[in-house]
Amino acid sequence: MGCGAEDELYSGGRCWTCVLGDVVDDLLTNQATGSMANELIPLAAALKSMKRANSGLTWIQQKHVAAFLRNLAGAPDITHETFDGLPDSRTREYVRGLLIEHGVLPRRDEFRTRYENWSAAAVDRTIDPQNRDIVRRYVRWHHLRRMNQMDEVTRGAFLRAKQQVTVAIDLLNWLTGHGTSLTELSQAHLDLWQAEGPTTRRIAEHFLKWAIKTKAAPAGLTIVTHRRGTSPKLDKAGQDEALGRVLQAKGYIEARDQAAAVLILVFGQQAERIAELTWENVTVTDELVTVRLGSIKIALPSPLDEPWRQLAMNPSHGLTAAHPNSKWVFTGQFPGKHINPGYLTQRLTRLFSTRAARLGTLHELTKLAPVAIIAETLGYSPITIERHATDSAAAYGRYIAAVRT
Structure with a gap:
C-alpha cells in the first residue's frame, strides 16, 4: 500500500x-x-x-x-x-x-589522506633506489610538513603538491636514463631536459630549490620559468560584452553560473576561491546584496545582485541527501563538498575564457585604485596585485611608498 x-x-x-x-x-x-x-x-x-x-x-x-x-x-x-x-x-x-x-563517520582531512596514499604509490615510480629515497624525503619533509601546518588541505594545495612531485620524479628518472645522479646535475642537463619536454617541466623549480637547500643538488642551478605578462587578457570592451551576455541570458544560464561569472568579470576572482565561498560571506536583504571577498564586504548593485538573490531563494542543497545543511554557495556533486573549480571553469568556458577575463579585470582594476586597497578588498596578496599594476603601467607602488613615509 x-x-x-x-x-x-x-x-x-x-x-x-x-x-x-x-x-x-x-x-x-x-x-x-x-x-x-x-x-x-x-x-x-x-x-x-x-x-x-x-x-x-x-x-x-x-x-x-x-x-x-x-x-x-x-x-x-x-x-x-x-x-x-x-x-x-x-x-x-x-x-x-x-x-x-549525516554524522555516521567523523570528518577528516580528505585531501591530506589522498595525498599520503597517492605519494606512497608515486614514490615507487622512481627508478633508482637512491632517487626514490630523495623523493620520499621531498614528500615527507617538504609537502607533508606544509600540509600539517594547514587547518585543512585545499584542493589547490593537493593538486600542486601532486604536480610538483610528478615533475620531480620525471627529472630524476631522466637523469637515471642518462647515467647521471642528482649530485652530478649540471645546468646543461637541466636545459636539455627542459627543452625536450612540455612547458610543465618548469614546475621542477620547486623541487630544485628544495634539493639545493638540502644539499641534494649542486648550488647555482636554475629552471627557465614562465615569463609573466605573456598570457592573453580580455580587454575592457570584451569584459563588458561578456558581462552583458551573461546577465541578459536569464533562463538560459543557471543562476550559479551567472553569479560566478560576475565575480570573475567584475572582481577578478579565481575559480578556486569562488568555489570555496560560503553563505557566511554573503548577505542578501531586500535592499542590498553584499559579498565578502577579502576583508571588506562589497555591495553588488543591480543587475549584478540578481543571480545572488536567485541563489538565496532557491538553494539546491536541500534537494538530495548530499547537502542537508551545506555552508557552500556553490555545492558540488560529492556530499558536503563545494563545486569542483575545474568543473566550474569548464561550465563558464562556453561563455568566455575565465583566465583571460580574470587577468583582464585585474589589469583594469589596477588603473582605478591603489594596490593596497585592491588587495584588501579582493583578498589578493599585495605582491600579486603589484605585478598586475606594473604590467598595466599603473605604478601604484609609489602610492604605498608615499603612505609609509
Missing part, C-alpha cells in the same frame, strides 16, 4: 518516495541478520527523505551503487578504515561523504 500522498506515481499506484524507501531498506539491511546496522540508519533516513525521490531512485538502482550498498550493509564495522580497504571508486567516496554529512 502507498503512503496516500498526492504525488506523482511511479508504479503499482505507489509514488517515487514509497518505492525509494523500500529499495533503501532492502539494500542497507544485512542479509545475514535481517536487520540494519545502527550506523546505517541515519543514512537510510536521509536517502528516504530526499525531496527529489526520483533522482535518488535513479542513482541507487545503478548496479554498481546497489552492489556497493549491499556489501556495505554486511560489513562488520562502518569506519574510514573499512572504506579505505575497499576498491577506490567514485561510489566509495560518494557514500563515504554521505555518511560524514
Whole structure:
C-alpha cells in the first residue's frame, strides 16, 4: 500500500518516495541478520527523505551503487578504515561523504589522506633506489610538513603538491636514463631536459630549490620559468560584452553560473576561491546584496545582485541527501563538498575564457585604485596585485611608498 500522498506515481499506484524507501531498506539491511546496522540508519533516513525521490531512485538502482550498498550493509564495522580497504571508486567516496554529512563517520582531512596514499604509490615510480629515497624525503619533509601546518588541505594545495612531485620524479628518472645522479646535475642537463619536454617541466623549480637547500643538488642551478605578462587578457570592451551576455541570458544560464561569472568579470576572482565561498560571506536583504571577498564586504548593485538573490531563494542543497545543511554557495556533486573549480571553469568556458577575463579585470582594476586597497578588498596578496599594476603601467607602488613615509 502507498503512503496516500498526492504525488506523482511511479508504479503499482505507489509514488517515487514509497518505492525509494523500500529499495533503501532492502539494500542497507544485512542479509545475514535481517536487520540494519545502527550506523546505517541515519543514512537510510536521509536517502528516504530526499525531496527529489526520483533522482535518488535513479542513482541507487545503478548496479554498481546497489552492489556497493549491499556489501556495505554486511560489513562488520562502518569506519574510514573499512572504506579505505575497499576498491577506490567514485561510489566509495560518494557514500563515504554521505555518511560524514549525516554524522555516521567523523570528518577528516580528505585531501591530506589522498595525498599520503597517492605519494606512497608515486614514490615507487622512481627508478633508482637512491632517487626514490630523495623523493620520499621531498614528500615527507617538504609537502607533508606544509600540509600539517594547514587547518585543512585545499584542493589547490593537493593538486600542486601532486604536480610538483610528478615533475620531480620525471627529472630524476631522466637523469637515471642518462647515467647521471642528482649530485652530478649540471645546468646543461637541466636545459636539455627542459627543452625536450612540455612547458610543465618548469614546475621542477620547486623541487630544485628544495634539493639545493638540502644539499641534494649542486648550488647555482636554475629552471627557465614562465615569463609573466605573456598570457592573453580580455580587454575592457570584451569584459563588458561578456558581462552583458551573461546577465541578459536569464533562463538560459543557471543562476550559479551567472553569479560566478560576475565575480570573475567584475572582481577578478579565481575559480578556486569562488568555489570555496560560503553563505557566511554573503548577505542578501531586500535592499542590498553584499559579498565578502577579502576583508571588506562589497555591495553588488543591480543587475549584478540578481543571480545572488536567485541563489538565496532557491538553494539546491536541500534537494538530495548530499547537502542537508551545506555552508557552500556553490555545492558540488560529492556530499558536503563545494563545486569542483575545474568543473566550474569548464561550465563558464562556453561563455568566455575565465583566465583571460580574470587577468583582464585585474589589469583594469589596477588603473582605478591603489594596490593596497585592491588587495584588501579582493583578498589578493599585495605582491600579486603589484605585478598586475606594473604590467598595466599603473605604478601604484609609489602610492604605498608615499603612505609609509
